Amino acid sequence: MWVTSSLATVLTPTAVALGNFDGVHRGHRQVVQPVLAARPGDSPRFYSTVVSFHPHPREFFTGQSRSLLTPLSEKVAQLQQLGVEQLVLLPFDRDLASLTPEQFVQSILVQRLQAVRISVGMDFCFGRERTGTATGLQAIGAAFGIDVTIAPLQLLDGERISSSAIRQALQTGDLSIANCYLGRSYELVGQVVQGQQLGRTIGFPTANLQLPAEKFLPSLGVYAVQVQVYETEQAELLQPAIGVMNLGNRPTINGTSQTIEVHLLDWSGDLYGRTLRVSLEKFLRPEQKFASLDDLKAQIQADCDSARALFAARLTEGEQL
Incomplete structure:
Protein backbone atom coordinates (compact mmCIF):
# COMPACT_ATOMS: atom_id res chain seq x y z
CA MET A 1 0.00 0.00 0.00
CA GLN A 154 -23.07 1.32 13.03
CA LEU A 155 -25.00 0.17 16.10
CA LEU A 156 -24.71 -2.91 18.28
CA ASP A 157 -27.54 -3.59 20.71
CA GLY A 158 -28.61 0.02 20.24
CA GLU A 159 -25.17 1.42 21.10
CA ARG A 160 -23.09 3.29 18.57
CA ILE A 161 -19.78 1.73 17.53
CA SER A 162 -17.13 4.41 17.89
CA SER A 163 -13.48 4.88 18.79
CA SER A 164 -14.58 6.60 22.01
CA ALA A 165 -16.76 3.65 23.03
CA ILE A 166 -13.86 1.26 22.37
CA ARG A 167 -11.54 3.36 24.52
CA GLN A 168 -14.06 3.39 27.34
CA ALA A 169 -14.50 -0.37 27.17
CA LEU A 170 -10.73 -0.92 27.23
CA GLN A 171 -10.35 1.39 30.22
CA THR A 172 -12.84 -0.72 32.19
CA GLY A 173 -11.38 -4.07 31.10
CA ASP A 174 -14.47 -4.94 29.04
CA LEU A 175 -12.71 -6.74 26.20
CA SER A 176 -15.89 -8.43 25.02
CA ILE A 177 -17.34 -5.05 24.05
CA ALA A 178 -14.06 -3.55 22.78
CA ASN A 179 -13.22 -6.55 20.60
CA CYS A 180 -16.78 -6.82 19.33
CA TYR A 181 -16.81 -3.16 18.28
CA LEU A 182 -13.40 -3.53 16.65
CA GLY A 183 -14.38 -6.71 14.85
CA ARG A 184 -11.11 -8.26 16.03
CA SER A 185 -9.03 -8.50 19.19
CA TYR A 186 -7.33 -5.35 20.45
CA GLU A 187 -3.61 -5.60 19.78
CA LEU A 188 -0.39 -4.31 21.27
CA VAL A 189 2.48 -4.43 18.79
CA GLY A 190 6.01 -3.73 19.94
CA GLN A 191 9.59 -4.85 20.29
CA VAL A 192 10.97 -6.96 23.12
CA VAL A 193 13.53 -5.00 25.14
CA GLN A 194 15.74 -5.75 28.11
CA GLY A 195 13.94 -5.80 31.45
CA GLN A 196 14.95 -6.53 35.04
CA GLN A 197 14.57 -10.29 34.43
CA LEU A 198 12.74 -10.72 37.73
CA GLY A 199 10.27 -13.12 36.18
CA ARG A 200 13.03 -15.65 35.58
CA THR A 201 13.83 -15.78 39.27
CA ILE A 202 10.30 -16.95 40.15
CA GLY A 203 9.88 -19.36 37.26
CA PHE A 204 7.88 -17.17 34.89
CA PRO A 205 10.19 -15.46 32.38
CA THR A 206 8.57 -12.51 30.66
CA ALA A 207 9.19 -10.43 27.56
CA ASN A 208 9.18 -6.70 28.18
CA LEU A 209 7.29 -5.01 25.36
CA GLN A 210 8.14 -1.51 24.13
CA LEU A 211 5.22 0.14 22.34
CA PRO A 212 4.91 3.35 20.32
CA ALA A 213 4.58 6.25 22.75
CA GLU A 214 1.16 7.20 21.35
CA LYS A 215 -0.39 3.73 21.78
CA PHE A 216 -3.59 3.70 23.85
CA LEU A 217 -3.25 1.30 26.80
CA PRO A 218 -6.14 -0.62 28.36
CA SER A 219 -6.91 -1.07 32.04
CA LEU A 220 -4.04 -2.14 34.30
CA GLY A 221 -4.15 -5.82 35.08
CA VAL A 222 -3.58 -9.32 33.76
CA TYR A 223 -4.83 -10.58 30.40
CA ALA A 224 -5.04 -13.89 28.56
CA VAL A 225 -3.39 -13.24 25.21
CA GLN A 226 -2.55 -14.75 21.88
CA VAL A 227 0.87 -13.79 20.58
CA GLN A 228 2.47 -13.77 17.17
CA VAL A 229 6.26 -13.69 17.22
CA TYR A 230 8.16 -12.05 14.35
CA GLU A 231 11.87 -11.70 13.70
CA THR A 232 11.25 -8.01 12.96
CA GLU A 233 8.13 -5.92 12.39
CA GLN A 234 8.16 -6.61 8.63
CA ALA A 235 9.39 -10.21 8.79
CA GLU A 236 7.46 -13.42 8.36
CA LEU A 237 5.64 -14.92 11.32
CA LEU A 238 7.97 -17.19 13.29
CA GLN A 239 5.51 -18.85 15.63
CA PRO A 240 2.12 -18.25 17.27
CA ALA A 241 1.77 -18.73 21.01
CA ILE A 242 -0.58 -18.20 23.93
CA GLY A 243 0.23 -16.60 27.24
CA VAL A 244 -0.59 -14.08 29.93
CA MET A 245 0.27 -10.40 29.94
CA ASN A 246 0.66 -8.07 32.90
CA LEU A 247 0.20 -4.35 32.38
CA GLY A 248 1.08 -2.35 35.46
CA ASN A 249 3.60 -1.13 37.99
CA ARG A 250 4.39 -4.46 39.73
CA PRO A 251 3.43 -3.33 43.25
CA THR A 252 4.54 -6.59 44.91
CA ILE A 253 8.17 -5.78 44.12
CA ASN A 254 7.67 -2.04 44.68
CA GLY A 255 7.86 -1.23 40.99
CA THR A 256 8.04 2.46 40.14
CA SER A 257 7.31 2.46 36.41
CA GLN A 258 4.63 0.96 34.21
CA THR A 259 5.65 -2.09 32.20
CA ILE A 260 4.07 -4.50 29.75
CA GLU A 261 5.29 -8.04 30.42
CA VAL A 262 4.25 -11.09 28.42
CA HIS A 263 4.79 -14.66 29.62
CA LEU A 264 4.47 -17.17 26.78
CA LEU A 265 3.22 -20.63 27.66
CA ASP A 266 5.21 -23.60 26.33
CA TRP A 267 7.80 -21.34 24.74
CA SER A 268 11.56 -21.65 24.72
CA GLY A 269 13.96 -19.35 22.95
CA ASP A 270 15.36 -15.84 22.95
CA LEU A 271 12.83 -13.09 22.28
CA TYR A 272 15.05 -10.02 22.62
CA GLY A 273 14.78 -7.69 19.66
CA ARG A 274 11.86 -9.56 18.15
CA THR A 275 8.46 -8.04 17.44
CA LEU A 276 5.41 -9.36 19.26
CA ARG A 277 1.82 -8.86 18.12
CA VAL A 278 -0.18 -9.41 21.30
CA SER A 279 -3.94 -9.93 20.94
CA LEU A 280 -5.90 -9.27 24.14
CA GLU A 281 -8.50 -12.03 24.51
CA LYS A 282 -9.74 -11.83 28.11
CA PHE A 283 -9.20 -9.59 31.11
CA LEU A 284 -8.35 -11.98 33.95
CA ARG A 285 -7.95 -9.69 36.97
CA PRO A 286 -6.88 -6.20 38.06
CA GLU A 287 -3.34 -5.55 39.19
CA GLN A 288 -2.83 -6.24 42.89
CA LYS A 289 -0.11 -6.30 45.54
CA PHE A 290 0.67 -9.64 47.16
CA ALA A 291 2.06 -10.26 50.63
CA SER A 292 4.98 -12.36 49.35
CA LEU A 293 6.66 -13.59 46.19
CA ASP A 294 5.26 -17.06 46.90
CA ASP A 295 1.74 -15.64 46.82
CA LEU A 296 2.59 -13.85 43.57
CA LYS A 297 3.94 -17.09 42.04
CA ALA A 298 0.78 -18.95 43.03
CA GLN A 299 -1.41 -16.30 41.42
CA ILE A 300 0.64 -16.23 38.22
CA GLN A 301 0.27 -20.01 37.99
CA ALA A 302 -3.49 -19.60 38.44
CA ASP A 303 -3.51 -16.95 35.70
CA CYS A 304 -1.65 -19.32 33.36
CA ASP A 305 -4.13 -22.10 34.16
CA SER A 306 -7.02 -19.75 33.38
CA ALA A 307 -5.46 -18.81 30.04
CA ARG A 308 -4.90 -22.46 29.13
CA ALA A 309 -8.49 -23.30 30.00
CA LEU A 310 -9.79 -20.38 27.90
CA PHE A 311 -7.89 -21.37 24.78
CA ALA A 312 -8.57 -25.09 25.26
CA ALA A 313 -12.28 -24.31 25.38
CA ARG A 314 -11.99 -22.28 22.18
CA LEU A 315 -10.29 -25.17 20.42
CA THR A 316 -13.02 -27.49 21.58
CA GLU A 317 -15.58 -25.08 20.13
CA GLY A 318 -13.74 -25.13 16.82
CA GLU A 319 -12.07 -21.73 16.91
CA GLN A 320 -8.65 -21.38 15.32
CA LEU A 321 -5.92 -19.98 17.51
Missing part, protein backbone atom coordinates in the same frame (compact mmCIF):
# COMPACT_ATOMS: atom_id res chain seq x y z
CA TRP A 2 1.26 3.44 -0.96
CA VAL A 3 1.49 5.83 2.02
CA THR A 4 2.15 9.51 1.51
CA SER A 5 1.77 12.83 3.30
CA SER A 6 2.50 14.85 0.16
CA LEU A 7 -0.22 15.72 -2.32
CA ALA A 8 2.52 15.89 -4.97
CA THR A 9 3.04 12.12 -4.79
CA VAL A 10 -0.57 10.95 -4.65
CA LEU A 11 -1.61 8.22 -7.09
CA THR A 12 -4.60 9.48 -9.10
CA PRO A 13 -7.46 9.30 -9.87
CA THR A 14 -8.85 8.20 -6.53
CA ALA A 15 -11.91 6.86 -4.78
CA VAL A 16 -11.68 8.41 -1.33
CA ALA A 17 -12.83 7.35 2.12
CA LEU A 18 -12.52 10.41 4.37
CA GLY A 19 -12.03 10.32 8.13
CA ASN A 20 -9.61 9.76 10.98
CA PHE A 21 -10.17 5.99 11.22
CA ASP A 22 -8.45 5.50 14.59
CA GLY A 23 -9.05 1.85 15.40
CA VAL A 24 -10.23 0.88 11.90
CA HIS A 25 -13.27 -0.59 13.66
CA ARG A 26 -16.45 -2.07 12.21
CA GLY A 27 -17.99 1.34 11.62
CA HIS A 28 -14.89 2.57 9.80
CA ARG A 29 -14.91 -0.47 7.55
CA GLN A 30 -18.42 0.46 6.40
CA VAL A 31 -17.04 3.83 5.29
CA VAL A 32 -14.10 2.25 3.47
CA GLN A 33 -16.09 -0.48 1.70
CA PRO A 34 -17.67 1.73 -1.02
CA VAL A 35 -14.25 2.83 -2.32
CA LEU A 36 -13.17 -0.80 -2.69
CA ALA A 37 -16.07 -1.67 -4.99
CA ALA A 38 -14.28 -1.06 -8.31
CA ARG A 39 -11.47 -3.39 -9.28
CA PRO A 40 -8.81 -3.33 -12.02
CA GLY A 41 -10.48 -3.33 -15.43
CA ASP A 42 -13.34 -1.09 -14.37
CA SER A 43 -13.67 2.23 -16.14
CA PRO A 44 -12.45 4.67 -15.10
CA ARG A 45 -9.62 3.02 -13.13
CA PHE A 46 -8.99 4.59 -9.74
CA TYR A 47 -6.92 3.96 -6.62
CA SER A 48 -8.89 3.02 -3.52
CA THR A 49 -7.68 5.64 -1.06
CA VAL A 50 -8.14 6.49 2.59
CA VAL A 51 -7.58 10.18 3.36
CA SER A 52 -6.86 10.94 6.99
CA PHE A 53 -5.30 13.79 8.92
CA HIS A 54 -2.00 14.07 10.80
CA PRO A 55 -1.88 15.21 13.46
CA HIS A 56 -5.43 14.50 14.58
CA PRO A 57 -7.40 17.79 14.28
CA ARG A 58 -8.25 17.65 17.99
CA GLU A 59 -4.54 17.40 18.79
CA PHE A 60 -3.80 20.36 16.54
CA PHE A 61 -6.40 22.63 18.13
CA THR A 62 -5.76 21.65 21.78
CA GLY A 63 -1.98 21.31 21.58
CA GLN A 64 -2.28 18.09 23.59
CA SER A 65 -0.95 14.77 22.34
CA ARG A 66 -3.58 12.12 21.72
CA SER A 67 -3.18 8.40 22.33
CA LEU A 68 -4.19 6.18 19.44
CA LEU A 69 -5.93 2.83 19.19
CA THR A 70 -3.98 2.26 15.99
CA PRO A 71 -0.65 4.08 15.64
CA LEU A 72 0.38 4.57 12.02
CA SER A 73 2.04 1.19 11.48
CA GLU A 74 -1.05 -0.60 12.82
CA LYS A 75 -3.43 1.56 10.80
CA VAL A 76 -1.46 0.82 7.65
CA ALA A 77 -1.61 -2.93 8.33
CA GLN A 78 -5.37 -2.89 9.00
CA LEU A 79 -6.21 -0.81 5.92
CA GLN A 80 -3.99 -2.96 3.74
CA GLN A 81 -5.84 -6.06 4.91
CA LEU A 82 -9.08 -4.43 3.76
CA GLY A 83 -7.65 -3.94 0.27
CA VAL A 84 -6.96 -0.20 0.43
CA GLU A 85 -4.31 0.75 -2.11
CA GLN A 86 -3.30 4.15 -0.79
CA LEU A 87 -3.24 6.09 2.50
CA VAL A 88 -2.94 9.87 2.26
CA LEU A 89 -2.10 11.63 5.51
CA LEU A 90 -3.02 15.26 5.03
CA PRO A 91 -0.79 17.48 7.21
CA PHE A 92 -3.33 19.21 9.42
CA ASP A 93 -2.10 22.78 9.83
CA ARG A 94 -3.51 26.30 9.98
CA ASP A 95 -3.84 26.53 6.19
CA LEU A 96 -5.84 23.31 5.93
CA ALA A 97 -8.00 24.24 8.93
CA SER A 98 -8.88 27.59 7.32
CA LEU A 99 -10.34 26.10 4.13
CA THR A 100 -14.08 26.36 3.72
CA PRO A 101 -15.89 23.12 2.87
CA GLU A 102 -16.16 24.24 -0.77
CA GLN A 103 -12.45 25.12 -0.91
CA PHE A 104 -11.49 21.80 0.65
CA VAL A 105 -13.47 19.85 -1.93
CA GLN A 106 -12.22 21.87 -4.89
CA SER A 107 -8.55 22.24 -3.98
CA ILE A 108 -7.91 18.93 -2.20
CA LEU A 109 -10.42 16.38 -3.43
CA VAL A 110 -10.98 17.58 -7.00
CA GLN A 111 -7.74 19.24 -8.10
CA ARG A 112 -5.13 17.27 -6.14
CA LEU A 113 -6.74 13.87 -5.54
CA GLN A 114 -8.86 13.78 -8.69
CA ALA A 115 -11.56 12.01 -6.71
CA VAL A 116 -14.20 10.15 -8.71
CA ARG A 117 -16.01 8.80 -5.66
CA ILE A 118 -16.12 9.80 -1.98
CA SER A 119 -17.33 7.94 1.09
CA VAL A 120 -17.84 9.38 4.59
CA GLY A 121 -19.62 8.51 7.79
CA MET A 122 -22.92 10.12 8.67
CA ASP A 123 -21.31 12.24 11.41
CA PHE A 124 -18.36 13.44 9.32
CA CYS A 125 -17.56 17.16 9.63
CA PHE A 126 -14.90 19.10 7.74
CA GLY A 127 -13.78 22.55 6.68
CA ARG A 128 -13.36 25.77 8.60
CA GLU A 129 -14.86 25.50 12.10
CA ARG A 130 -16.30 22.07 11.11
CA THR A 131 -19.04 23.75 9.11
CA GLY A 132 -19.06 21.06 6.42
CA THR A 133 -21.36 18.06 6.92
CA ALA A 134 -21.82 14.75 5.16
CA THR A 135 -24.99 15.92 3.41
CA GLY A 136 -23.29 19.19 2.53
CA LEU A 137 -20.43 17.20 0.99
CA GLN A 138 -22.96 15.35 -1.15
CA ALA A 139 -24.26 18.63 -2.51
CA ILE A 140 -20.80 20.04 -3.19
CA GLY A 141 -19.67 16.77 -4.74
CA ALA A 142 -22.67 16.71 -7.06
CA ALA A 143 -21.62 20.09 -8.47
CA PHE A 144 -18.35 18.45 -9.55
CA GLY A 145 -20.00 15.26 -10.77
CA ILE A 146 -18.67 13.25 -7.83
CA ASP A 147 -20.81 10.58 -6.19
CA VAL A 148 -20.72 10.83 -2.37
CA THR A 149 -21.76 7.83 -0.28
CA ILE A 150 -22.80 8.41 3.35
CA ALA A 151 -22.33 5.34 5.52
CA PRO A 152 -24.92 5.01 8.30
CA LEU A 153 -23.87 4.86 11.94
Whole structure:
Protein backbone atom coordinates (compact mmCIF):
# COMPACT_ATOMS: atom_id res chain seq x y z
CA MET A 1 0.00 0.00 0.00
CA TRP A 2 1.26 3.44 -0.96
CA VAL A 3 1.49 5.83 2.02
CA THR A 4 2.15 9.51 1.51
CA SER A 5 1.77 12.83 3.30
CA SER A 6 2.50 14.85 0.16
CA LEU A 7 -0.22 15.72 -2.32
CA ALA A 8 2.52 15.89 -4.97
CA THR A 9 3.04 12.12 -4.79
CA VAL A 10 -0.57 10.95 -4.65
CA LEU A 11 -1.61 8.22 -7.09
CA THR A 12 -4.60 9.48 -9.10
CA PRO A 13 -7.46 9.30 -9.87
CA THR A 14 -8.85 8.20 -6.53
CA ALA A 15 -11.91 6.86 -4.78
CA VAL A 16 -11.68 8.41 -1.33
CA ALA A 17 -12.83 7.35 2.12
CA LEU A 18 -12.52 10.41 4.37
CA GLY A 19 -12.03 10.32 8.13
CA ASN A 20 -9.61 9.76 10.98
CA PHE A 21 -10.17 5.99 11.22
CA ASP A 22 -8.45 5.50 14.59
CA GLY A 23 -9.05 1.85 15.40
CA VAL A 24 -10.23 0.88 11.90
CA HIS A 25 -13.27 -0.59 13.66
CA ARG A 26 -16.45 -2.07 12.21
CA GLY A 27 -17.99 1.34 11.62
CA HIS A 28 -14.89 2.57 9.80
CA ARG A 29 -14.91 -0.47 7.55
CA GLN A 30 -18.42 0.46 6.40
CA VAL A 31 -17.04 3.83 5.29
CA VAL A 32 -14.10 2.25 3.47
CA GLN A 33 -16.09 -0.48 1.70
CA PRO A 34 -17.67 1.73 -1.02
CA VAL A 35 -14.25 2.83 -2.32
CA LEU A 36 -13.17 -0.80 -2.69
CA ALA A 37 -16.07 -1.67 -4.99
CA ALA A 38 -14.28 -1.06 -8.31
CA ARG A 39 -11.47 -3.39 -9.28
CA PRO A 40 -8.81 -3.33 -12.02
CA GLY A 41 -10.48 -3.33 -15.43
CA ASP A 42 -13.34 -1.09 -14.37
CA SER A 43 -13.67 2.23 -16.14
CA PRO A 44 -12.45 4.67 -15.10
CA ARG A 45 -9.62 3.02 -13.13
CA PHE A 46 -8.99 4.59 -9.74
CA TYR A 47 -6.92 3.96 -6.62
CA SER A 48 -8.89 3.02 -3.52
CA THR A 49 -7.68 5.64 -1.06
CA VAL A 50 -8.14 6.49 2.59
CA VAL A 51 -7.58 10.18 3.36
CA SER A 52 -6.86 10.94 6.99
CA PHE A 53 -5.30 13.79 8.92
CA HIS A 54 -2.00 14.07 10.80
CA PRO A 55 -1.88 15.21 13.46
CA HIS A 56 -5.43 14.50 14.58
CA PRO A 57 -7.40 17.79 14.28
CA ARG A 58 -8.25 17.65 17.99
CA GLU A 59 -4.54 17.40 18.79
CA PHE A 60 -3.80 20.36 16.54
CA PHE A 61 -6.40 22.63 18.13
CA THR A 62 -5.76 21.65 21.78
CA GLY A 63 -1.98 21.31 21.58
CA GLN A 64 -2.28 18.09 23.59
CA SER A 65 -0.95 14.77 22.34
CA ARG A 66 -3.58 12.12 21.72
CA SER A 67 -3.18 8.40 22.33
CA LEU A 68 -4.19 6.18 19.44
CA LEU A 69 -5.93 2.83 19.19
CA THR A 70 -3.98 2.26 15.99
CA PRO A 71 -0.65 4.08 15.64
CA LEU A 72 0.38 4.57 12.02
CA SER A 73 2.04 1.19 11.48
CA GLU A 74 -1.05 -0.60 12.82
CA LYS A 75 -3.43 1.56 10.80
CA VAL A 76 -1.46 0.82 7.65
CA ALA A 77 -1.61 -2.93 8.33
CA GLN A 78 -5.37 -2.89 9.00
CA LEU A 79 -6.21 -0.81 5.92
CA GLN A 80 -3.99 -2.96 3.74
CA GLN A 81 -5.84 -6.06 4.91
CA LEU A 82 -9.08 -4.43 3.76
CA GLY A 83 -7.65 -3.94 0.27
CA VAL A 84 -6.96 -0.20 0.43
CA GLU A 85 -4.31 0.75 -2.11
CA GLN A 86 -3.30 4.15 -0.79
CA LEU A 87 -3.24 6.09 2.50
CA VAL A 88 -2.94 9.87 2.26
CA LEU A 89 -2.10 11.63 5.51
CA LEU A 90 -3.02 15.26 5.03
CA PRO A 91 -0.79 17.48 7.21
CA PHE A 92 -3.33 19.21 9.42
CA ASP A 93 -2.10 22.78 9.83
CA ARG A 94 -3.51 26.30 9.98
CA ASP A 95 -3.84 26.53 6.19
CA LEU A 96 -5.84 23.31 5.93
CA ALA A 97 -8.00 24.24 8.93
CA SER A 98 -8.88 27.59 7.32
CA LEU A 99 -10.34 26.10 4.13
CA THR A 100 -14.08 26.36 3.72
CA PRO A 101 -15.89 23.12 2.87
CA GLU A 102 -16.16 24.24 -0.77
CA GLN A 103 -12.45 25.12 -0.91
CA PHE A 104 -11.49 21.80 0.65
CA VAL A 105 -13.47 19.85 -1.93
CA GLN A 106 -12.22 21.87 -4.89
CA SER A 107 -8.55 22.24 -3.98
CA ILE A 108 -7.91 18.93 -2.20
CA LEU A 109 -10.42 16.38 -3.43
CA VAL A 110 -10.98 17.58 -7.00
CA GLN A 111 -7.74 19.24 -8.10
CA ARG A 112 -5.13 17.27 -6.14
CA LEU A 113 -6.74 13.87 -5.54
CA GLN A 114 -8.86 13.78 -8.69
CA ALA A 115 -11.56 12.01 -6.71
CA VAL A 116 -14.20 10.15 -8.71
CA ARG A 117 -16.01 8.80 -5.66
CA ILE A 118 -16.12 9.80 -1.98
CA SER A 119 -17.33 7.94 1.09
CA VAL A 120 -17.84 9.38 4.59
CA GLY A 121 -19.62 8.51 7.79
CA MET A 122 -22.92 10.12 8.67
CA ASP A 123 -21.31 12.24 11.41
CA PHE A 124 -18.36 13.44 9.32
CA CYS A 125 -17.56 17.16 9.63
CA PHE A 126 -14.90 19.10 7.74
CA GLY A 127 -13.78 22.55 6.68
CA ARG A 128 -13.36 25.77 8.60
CA GLU A 129 -14.86 25.50 12.10
CA ARG A 130 -16.30 22.07 11.11
CA THR A 131 -19.04 23.75 9.11
CA GLY A 132 -19.06 21.06 6.42
CA THR A 133 -21.36 18.06 6.92
CA ALA A 134 -21.82 14.75 5.16
CA THR A 135 -24.99 15.92 3.41
CA GLY A 136 -23.29 19.19 2.53
CA LEU A 137 -20.43 17.20 0.99
CA GLN A 138 -22.96 15.35 -1.15
CA ALA A 139 -24.26 18.63 -2.51
CA ILE A 140 -20.80 20.04 -3.19
CA GLY A 141 -19.67 16.77 -4.74
CA ALA A 142 -22.67 16.71 -7.06
CA ALA A 143 -21.62 20.09 -8.47
CA PHE A 144 -18.35 18.45 -9.55
CA GLY A 145 -20.00 15.26 -10.77
CA ILE A 146 -18.67 13.25 -7.83
CA ASP A 147 -20.81 10.58 -6.19
CA VAL A 148 -20.72 10.83 -2.37
CA THR A 149 -21.76 7.83 -0.28
CA ILE A 150 -22.80 8.41 3.35
CA ALA A 151 -22.33 5.34 5.52
CA PRO A 152 -24.92 5.01 8.30
CA LEU A 153 -23.87 4.86 11.94
CA GLN A 154 -23.07 1.32 13.03
CA LEU A 155 -25.00 0.17 16.10
CA LEU A 156 -24.71 -2.91 18.28
CA ASP A 157 -27.54 -3.59 20.71
CA GLY A 158 -28.61 0.02 20.24
CA GLU A 159 -25.17 1.42 21.10
CA ARG A 160 -23.09 3.29 18.57
CA ILE A 161 -19.78 1.73 17.53
CA SER A 162 -17.13 4.41 17.89
CA SER A 163 -13.48 4.88 18.79
CA SER A 164 -14.58 6.60 22.01
CA ALA A 165 -16.76 3.65 23.03
CA ILE A 166 -13.86 1.26 22.37
CA ARG A 167 -11.54 3.36 24.52
CA GLN A 168 -14.06 3.39 27.34
CA ALA A 169 -14.50 -0.37 27.17
CA LEU A 170 -10.73 -0.92 27.23
CA GLN A 171 -10.35 1.39 30.22
CA THR A 172 -12.84 -0.72 32.19
CA GLY A 173 -11.38 -4.07 31.10
CA ASP A 174 -14.47 -4.94 29.04
CA LEU A 175 -12.71 -6.74 26.20
CA SER A 176 -15.89 -8.43 25.02
CA ILE A 177 -17.34 -5.05 24.05
CA ALA A 178 -14.06 -3.55 22.78
CA ASN A 179 -13.22 -6.55 20.60
CA CYS A 180 -16.78 -6.82 19.33
CA TYR A 181 -16.81 -3.16 18.28
CA LEU A 182 -13.40 -3.53 16.65
CA GLY A 183 -14.38 -6.71 14.85
CA ARG A 184 -11.11 -8.26 16.03
CA SER A 185 -9.03 -8.50 19.19
CA TYR A 186 -7.33 -5.35 20.45
CA GLU A 187 -3.61 -5.60 19.78
CA LEU A 188 -0.39 -4.31 21.27
CA VAL A 189 2.48 -4.43 18.79
CA GLY A 190 6.01 -3.73 19.94
CA GLN A 191 9.59 -4.85 20.29
CA VAL A 192 10.97 -6.96 23.12
CA VAL A 193 13.53 -5.00 25.14
CA GLN A 194 15.74 -5.75 28.11
CA GLY A 195 13.94 -5.80 31.45
CA GLN A 196 14.95 -6.53 35.04
CA GLN A 197 14.57 -10.29 34.43
CA LEU A 198 12.74 -10.72 37.73
CA GLY A 199 10.27 -13.12 36.18
CA ARG A 200 13.03 -15.65 35.58
CA THR A 201 13.83 -15.78 39.27
CA ILE A 202 10.30 -16.95 40.15
CA GLY A 203 9.88 -19.36 37.26
CA PHE A 204 7.88 -17.17 34.89
CA PRO A 205 10.19 -15.46 32.38
CA THR A 206 8.57 -12.51 30.66
CA ALA A 207 9.19 -10.43 27.56
CA ASN A 208 9.18 -6.70 28.18
CA LEU A 209 7.29 -5.01 25.36
CA GLN A 210 8.14 -1.51 24.13
CA LEU A 211 5.22 0.14 22.34
CA PRO A 212 4.91 3.35 20.32
CA ALA A 213 4.58 6.25 22.75
CA GLU A 214 1.16 7.20 21.35
CA LYS A 215 -0.39 3.73 21.78
CA PHE A 216 -3.59 3.70 23.85
CA LEU A 217 -3.25 1.30 26.80
CA PRO A 218 -6.14 -0.62 28.36
CA SER A 219 -6.91 -1.07 32.04
CA LEU A 220 -4.04 -2.14 34.30
CA GLY A 221 -4.15 -5.82 35.08
CA VAL A 222 -3.58 -9.32 33.76
CA TYR A 223 -4.83 -10.58 30.40
CA ALA A 224 -5.04 -13.89 28.56
CA VAL A 225 -3.39 -13.24 25.21
CA GLN A 226 -2.55 -14.75 21.88
CA VAL A 227 0.87 -13.79 20.58
CA GLN A 228 2.47 -13.77 17.17
CA VAL A 229 6.26 -13.69 17.22
CA TYR A 230 8.16 -12.05 14.35
CA GLU A 231 11.87 -11.70 13.70
CA THR A 232 11.25 -8.01 12.96
CA GLU A 233 8.13 -5.92 12.39
CA GLN A 234 8.16 -6.61 8.63
CA ALA A 235 9.39 -10.21 8.79
CA GLU A 236 7.46 -13.42 8.36
CA LEU A 237 5.64 -14.92 11.32
CA LEU A 238 7.97 -17.19 13.29
CA GLN A 239 5.51 -18.85 15.63
CA PRO A 240 2.12 -18.25 17.27
CA ALA A 241 1.77 -18.73 21.01
CA ILE A 242 -0.58 -18.20 23.93
CA GLY A 243 0.23 -16.60 27.24
CA VAL A 244 -0.59 -14.08 29.93
CA MET A 245 0.27 -10.40 29.94
CA ASN A 246 0.66 -8.07 32.90
CA LEU A 247 0.20 -4.35 32.38
CA GLY A 248 1.08 -2.35 35.46
CA ASN A 249 3.60 -1.13 37.99
CA ARG A 250 4.39 -4.46 39.73
CA PRO A 251 3.43 -3.33 43.25
CA THR A 252 4.54 -6.59 44.91
CA ILE A 253 8.17 -5.78 44.12
CA ASN A 254 7.67 -2.04 44.68
CA GLY A 255 7.86 -1.23 40.99
CA THR A 256 8.04 2.46 40.14
CA SER A 257 7.31 2.46 36.41
CA GLN A 258 4.63 0.96 34.21
CA THR A 259 5.65 -2.09 32.20
CA ILE A 260 4.07 -4.50 29.75
CA GLU A 261 5.29 -8.04 30.42
CA VAL A 262 4.25 -11.09 28.42
CA HIS A 263 4.79 -14.66 29.62
CA LEU A 264 4.47 -17.17 26.78
CA LEU A 265 3.22 -20.63 27.66
CA ASP A 266 5.21 -23.60 26.33
CA TRP A 267 7.80 -21.34 24.74
CA SER A 268 11.56 -21.65 24.72
CA GLY A 269 13.96 -19.35 22.95
CA ASP A 270 15.36 -15.84 22.95
CA LEU A 271 12.83 -13.09 22.28
CA TYR A 272 15.05 -10.02 22.62
CA GLY A 273 14.78 -7.69 19.66
CA ARG A 274 11.86 -9.56 18.15
CA THR A 275 8.46 -8.04 17.44
CA LEU A 276 5.41 -9.36 19.26
CA ARG A 277 1.82 -8.86 18.12
CA VAL A 278 -0.18 -9.41 21.30
CA SER A 279 -3.94 -9.93 20.94
CA LEU A 280 -5.90 -9.27 24.14
CA GLU A 281 -8.50 -12.03 24.51
CA LYS A 282 -9.74 -11.83 28.11
CA PHE A 283 -9.20 -9.59 31.11
CA LEU A 284 -8.35 -11.98 33.95
CA ARG A 285 -7.95 -9.69 36.97
CA PRO A 286 -6.88 -6.20 38.06
CA GLU A 287 -3.34 -5.55 39.19
CA GLN A 288 -2.83 -6.24 42.89
CA LYS A 289 -0.11 -6.30 45.54
CA PHE A 290 0.67 -9.64 47.16
CA ALA A 291 2.06 -10.26 50.63
CA SER A 292 4.98 -12.36 49.35
CA LEU A 293 6.66 -13.59 46.19
CA ASP A 294 5.26 -17.06 46.90
CA ASP A 295 1.74 -15.64 46.82
CA LEU A 296 2.59 -13.85 43.57
CA LYS A 297 3.94 -17.09 42.04
CA ALA A 298 0.78 -18.95 43.03
CA GLN A 299 -1.41 -16.30 41.42
CA ILE A 300 0.64 -16.23 38.22
CA GLN A 301 0.27 -20.01 37.99
CA ALA A 302 -3.49 -19.60 38.44
CA ASP A 303 -3.51 -16.95 35.70
CA CYS A 304 -1.65 -19.32 33.36
CA ASP A 305 -4.13 -22.10 34.16
CA SER A 306 -7.02 -19.75 33.38
CA ALA A 307 -5.46 -18.81 30.04
CA ARG A 308 -4.90 -22.46 29.13
CA ALA A 309 -8.49 -23.30 30.00
CA LEU A 310 -9.79 -20.38 27.90
CA PHE A 311 -7.89 -21.37 24.78
CA ALA A 312 -8.57 -25.09 25.26
CA ALA A 313 -12.28 -24.31 25.38
CA ARG A 314 -11.99 -22.28 22.18
CA LEU A 315 -10.29 -25.17 20.42
CA THR A 316 -13.02 -27.49 21.58
CA GLU A 317 -15.58 -25.08 20.13
CA GLY A 318 -13.74 -25.13 16.82
CA GLU A 319 -12.07 -21.73 16.91
CA GLN A 320 -8.65 -21.38 15.32
CA LEU A 321 -5.92 -19.98 17.51
